[in-house]
Amino acid sequence: MAARLPREKGGQGNPFPRTSAGTSTGTFPTKGTGARARAGGRHTRGHAVPPDAKMGGVGPAIGGAVGAELSDEQQLFLETTEKFLDASAPVSRVRELFDDPAGYDRAAWEQGGELGWFSMLVPEEHGGGSVSGAGVEDLALVAQVLGRHVFPGPVLPTNLVAAAVARAGSPEQRAEHLPAIASGEVIATWACALAGDRCSYDAIAVLATVEAGTVVLDGTVAPVQDAHVANLLLVTARSEGGLVNVLVPAAADGVTVVPLRSLDLARRFAEVRFERVRVPASAVLGDAARAADDVDAIFDLAVALQSAETVGTADRLFAMTLQYAKDRKAFGRPIGSFQALKHRLADMALWLESSRATAAAAVTAVQLGARSAEATSVAKSYIGEHAPLIARDCLQLHGGIGYTWEHDLHLYLRRIESNRALYGSPAAHLDRLAGLLGLGTEGSRPS
Amino acid sequence: MSDDVVIEPADLHEYRLRARAWLQENMTLLRRRDDGTYEDPDGSDPRPERVAHARELQRTLFEGGFAGITYPAEYGGQGLSLDHERVFLEESAGYDMPTQVFAVSLNILGPTLLAFGNHQQKAEHVPRMLAGEELWLQFLSEPSGGSDLAGLLTRATRDGDTYILNGQKIWSTGAQHSDFAMCPARTRWDVPKHKGISVFIIDLSWPGIEIRPIRQINGGAEFCEEFLTDVVVPAANLVGEENEGWRVARGLLQIEHEWVGRSGGGQRTHAGVDDLVALARRRGLEDDPGVRRKIAAMYAAQMVHAQASVRVSNAIAAGRMDHGYGGALKLSSANLAQRRSELGLELAGSDGVAWHEGDTSASSWSHQYLSSRSSSIAGGTNEVQRNNVGERALGLPREPTFDRDVPFNELLRG
Numbered sequence: 005m006a007a008r009l010p011r012e013k014g015g016q017g018n019p020f021p022r023t024s025a026g027t028s029t030g031t032f033p034t035k036g037t038g039a040r041a042r043a044g045g046r047h048t049r050g051h052a053v054p055p056d057a058k059m060g061g062v063g064p065a066i067g068g069a070v071g072a073e074l075s076d077e078q079q080l081f082l083e084t085t086e087k088f089l090d091a092s093a094p095v096s097r098v099r100e101l102f103d104d105p106a107g108y109d110r111a112a113w114e115q116g117g118e119l120g121w122f123s124m125l126v127p128e129e130h131g132g133g134s135v136s137g138a139g140v141e142d143l144a145l146v147a148q149v150l151g152r153h154v155f156p157g158p159v160l161p162t163n164l165v166a167a168a169v170a171r172a173g174s175p176e177q178r179a180e181h182l183p184a185i186a187s188g189e190v191i192a193t194w195a196c197a198l199a200g201d202r203c204s205y206d207a208i209a210v211l212a213t214v215e216a217g218t219v220v221l222d223g224t225v226a227p228v229q230d231a232h233v234a235n236l237l238l239v240t241a242r243s244e245g246g247l248v249n250v251l252v253p254a255a256a257d258g259v260t261v262v263p264l265r266s267l268d269l270a271r272r273f274a275e276v277r278f279e280r281v282r283v284p285a286s287a288v289l290g291d292a293a294r295a296a297d298d299v300d301a302i303f304d305l306a307v308a309l310q311s312a313e314t315v316g317t318a319d320r321l322f323a324m325t326l327q328y329a330k331d332r333k334a335f336g337r338p339i340g341s342f343q344a345l346k347h348r349l350a351d352m353a354l355w356l357e358s359s360r361a362t363a364a365a366a367v368t369a370v371q372l373g374a375r376s377a378e379a380t381s382v383a384k385s386y387i388g389e390h391a392p393l394i395a396r397d398c399l400q401l402h403g404g405i406g407y408t409w410e411h412d413l414h415l416y417l418r419r420i421e422s423n424r425a426l427y428g429s430p431a432a433h434l435d436r437l438a439g440l441l442g443l444g445t446e447g448s449r450p451s
Numbered sequence: 452m453s454d455d456v457v458i459e460p461a462d463l464h465e466y467r468l469r470a471r472a473w474l475q476e477n478m479t480l481l482r483r484r485d486d487g488t489y490e491d492p493d494g495s496d497p498r499p500e501r502v503a504h505a506r507e508l509q510r511t512l513f514e515g516g517f518a519g520i521t522y523p524a525e526y527g528g529q530g531l532s533l534d535h536e537r538v539f540l541e542e543s544a545g546y547d548m549p550t551q552v553f554a555v556s557l558n559i560l561g562p563t564l565l566a567f568g569n570h571q572q573k574a575e576h577v578p579r580m581l582a583g584e585e586l587w588l589q590f591l592s593e594p595s596g597g598s599d600l601a602g603l604l605t606r607a608t609r610d611g612d613t614y615i616l617n618g619q620k621i622w623s624t625g626a627q628h629s630d631f632a633m634c635p636a637r638t639r640w641d642v643p644k645h646k647g648i649s650v651f652i653i654d655l656s657w658p659g660i661e662i663r664p665i666r667q668i669n670g671g672a673e674f675c676e677e678f679l680t681d682v683v684v685p686a687a688n689l690v691g692e693e694n695e696g697w698r699v700a701r702g703l704l705q706i707e708h709e710w711v712g713r714s715g716g717g718q719r720t721h722a723g724v725d726d727l728v729a730l731a732r733r734r735g736l737e738d739d740p741g742v743r744r745k746i747a748a749m750y751a752a753q754m755v756h757a758q759a760s761v762r763v764s765n766a767i768a769a770g771r772m773d774h775g776y777g778g779a780l781k782l783s784s785a786n787l788a789q790r791r792s793e794l795g796l797e798l799a800g801s802d803g804v805a806w807h808e809g810d811t812s813a814s815s816w817s818h819q820y821l822s823s824r825s826s827s828i829a830g831g832t833n834e835v836q837r838n839n840v841g842e843r844a845l846g847l848p849r850e851p852t853f854d855r856d857v858p859f860n861e862l863l864r865g
Contacts, residue, residue: 073765326845341848343834346841353840354759354779361759382751431744434751438743441750443728 074145081135082145085119089153095412098270101156106233107272108157117188121146121159125167130182132170140305140371144312144363151316154415156270158191158230160309164302165192165238168249172290172298177251181236195228195252195276196240198303203428203436205247205296210278212241212248218282219250221258226275227426231261237276238289240299247296249289256281268422270415300377306427307380308370311363311387314423315356318391321416322356325349325398339401348397355390362386378440381433388423388430395420459538466535470542473515478508478546484812489544493551497673502586502628505552509583512549519581522561527578533713533764540714549583555624556580558710560587560633563703567691572652576631589703590620590634590653590677595864597622597828598835600635600704601644601697602854602864605679607636607651614638614651614689616659616682622829626662626675629655634679635700638693640860647859650696652688659683669821674829705774707830708839709767712780713760724750727791730798730816742798749794756787775843778836785826785833792819 074082092112101107116122124139124146126132134142143163150159166185169177184190197207210223221241231237237252237259252259258281264273290298329340329349339345362383369379395417399406406413424430459467481489493501512518513527520536522528529535543550561580564573579585596602605618616636626632632653639647655662659682664672691699727746728737736742763780766772795816796803806813827833841847854862 326847329847337851338848340841340845341850343838343841343850346845346847347834347837349845349847350779350782350837350840353776353845354783357763357776357779358755358759358783361762362755364762365754365758382754385748385751386755434744434747435740437747437751441724441728441747443731443737443743443746 123186148316151313161193192236203432210241221278227273231274505549508549648696709777778839
């Protein structure tokens with residue numbers, strides 16, 4: 005039985021091809037030079053990439069407080085996204101949504117769709133496109149900004165399903181689902197146990213059996229992000245022939261979605277139960293022999309985007325705490341002048357910059373399909389350990405006020421701790437990395 | 452040397468291939484040990500023959516156009532980027548290189564002279580440094596204080612066209628093999644401590660300079676102490692303006708911190724964990740889940756440090772990040788060196804504390820462990836780095852001080 009994710013393979017090509025047409029430069033893409041900066045900053049779906057745009061660069065994909073080598077288009081896009089969320093999703097709005105049954109802001113979702121949030125991993129012929137042509141890198145910019153705003157809603161899982169369909173879908177599946185996802189019409193999520201803490205095929209408990217030309221699903225998977233509002237589920241199940249990915253309408257007979265309570269108040273999860281859920285064989289995504297590769301690719305993408313999001317959340321939390329350490333006075337001086345606190349803030353700054361660097365490396369590795377399992381496990385094992393250290397110490401440095409419900413700090417703390425446990429715990433990623441390093445007998449790919 | 456998938460711009464990759472071909476043609480490969488690591492020709496205490504050989508190797512690099520990769524062409528360098536330098540270092544791993552012997556000269560003193568020296572000083576010394584003819588170091592710490600550098604007591608007294616230097620310096624790396632030092636000394640005592648310092652170029656062959664190696668806990672003696680007695684220094688050797696030397700010394704430290712952070716300070720750095728994996732196998736620990744995770748975490752920490760080094764160094768070079776972040780890299784580098792050697796010693800277990808004569812694969816772990824104790828002290832302690840990051844990079848206020856606006860000769864000292 006498959007015990008863990010497989011070893012890295014060389015030369016399997018780019019799992020998420022750049023979505024704009026034309027000027028691929030192979031393994032060593034060069035920085036785009038000819039792209040026009042978009043004047044308005046508002047991107048409409050299908051036109052996000054200027055027709056004369058060159059390929060995006062390989063520079064650091066996520067910027068943040070200290071800036072990074074983003075292209076002019078990416079910089080403008082980042083600022084536009086930031087401004088949009090500052091206006092439409094301030095923390096007060098995020099708090100209002102705590103008690104909302106859907107848990108996210110439908111108007112903001114639709115505007116996000118206009119900004120291209122769901123089209124970046126969708127090929128142009130299906131209504132997609134991204135600002136630089138490097139969709140994963142551009143989406144990581146969005147993820148980072150969403151993290152800074154602890155933004156609620158199924159942006160990440162919808163994009164994972166879009167990437168899976170774009171990667172492995174038949175022409176019919178692509179035509180059916182991709183335009184609807186890219187436009188924001190369809191919300192999708194990935195019902196797969198790898199979204200939990202274990203990062204192991206063993207955790208997959210949904211069974212798929214073939215009966216008279218149809219596929220029947222049985223079993224339970226949890227947690228599934230935003231399943232309560234999803235129209236479309238990508239279900240990863242196990243079958244006699246190995247793993248299988250199936251596209252299932254959330255409204256299909258036998259699908260039950262049980263909302264869960266969650267540590268992260270700005271994000272919803274559910275348990276999804278499948279009882280004799282019957283879908284046609286045409287709902288199976290991709291070639292059965294490559295299903296595990298598809299799962300790995302989606303998983304690595306999820307980890308890279310989650311890493312970018314966590315960095316955004318930690319960045320905002322740290323900035324908030326740094327400001328507090330300068331403003332708050334005790335014993336006649338700013339508390340940040342005390343070395344006992346200053347030295348901890350210095351350590352946090354190091355962890356934050358390191359997290360930013362490794363998240364950017366993971367995003368680039370996934371974009372290019374180059375050693376992405378290693379890069380994402382390095383990033384998640386590091387960020388999963390250090391972002392919580394930052395969050396916990398940020399609370400401590402705030403003192404009593406940081407323990408109050410009214411202070412926003414706990415929203416960020418909750419997101420960071422929640423992300424630590426999802427898409428593989430740091431320990432699970434270390435196990436995967438040990439396997440990739442050829443350590444021990446468990447390291448090889450099980451047959 | 453690596454066949455790994457590389458993700459880099461085409462021009463950088465062309466440079467990599469050119470460097471690879473040149474190295475194959477002109478340099479000698481090191482012997483590889485059974486555990487996959489390379490023999491270390493430098494050790495922690497290079498002998499005079501080794502230094503002489505390194506000078507020849509540096510000359511070869513210079514003639515081949517691979518010395519001073521980031522130095523301006525005007526002073527004999529190649530005028531390329533930090534990325535080119537990193538690529539060359541990656542490609543040269545496994546070759547017998549002068550990198551470690553010339554590390555301090557070319558990564559700290561050369562850049563400091565380029566930043567603060569006058570044209571004549573640069574034209575006279577920089578090409579000779581690059582060609583392996585001049586080894587340099589800095590005389591910073593004194594027995595009375597290391598972290599409080601501006602509190603230095605070495606005295607420089609103006610005498611016509613010269614200055615007369617008297618005092619004592621300590622913890623200078625490789626002074627016994629070096630030719631020149633950059634030496635801050637106090638030229639005024641009646642002003643606050645930062646305002647009375649001047650920096651001089653000193654030829655170590657001059658009369659009145661006595662150099663004594665200091666034996667360290669790892670048995671080596673790379674650090675030295677120096678006694679300066681009536682050393683006569685021409686006024687032309689003043690770097691920058693008189694009494695404005697703190698700016699030079701601080702600039703030197705920033706250059707040092709950022710370089711140590713990004714490179715590990717010229718020590719042979721470990722790109723992978725092959726040696727730790729080999730050790731775990733030798734000790735029968737390779738299937739222990741805790742050991743597997745510790746080695747994987749070490750690998751991740753090394754990768755993240757390398758990723759952060761590239762990102763932060765480039766951002767500092769481009770002016771997008773404050774120099775104070777160089778202190779964060781140095782902190783990271785020190786933590787990494789210590790954590791790695793602690794893990795090695797832990798995995799080595801009893802073999803790491805008692806071994807047969809000549810069993811270097813066992814003895815190396817205690818040696819690495821002892822050597823790494825210096826990484827959080829040398830070149831600025833971790834505590835000083837945290838102050839640098841906190842105050843310069845993050846803009847936090849300083850602690851109240853008792854010495855800032857007080858003339859140096861009225862200060863409490865000792």
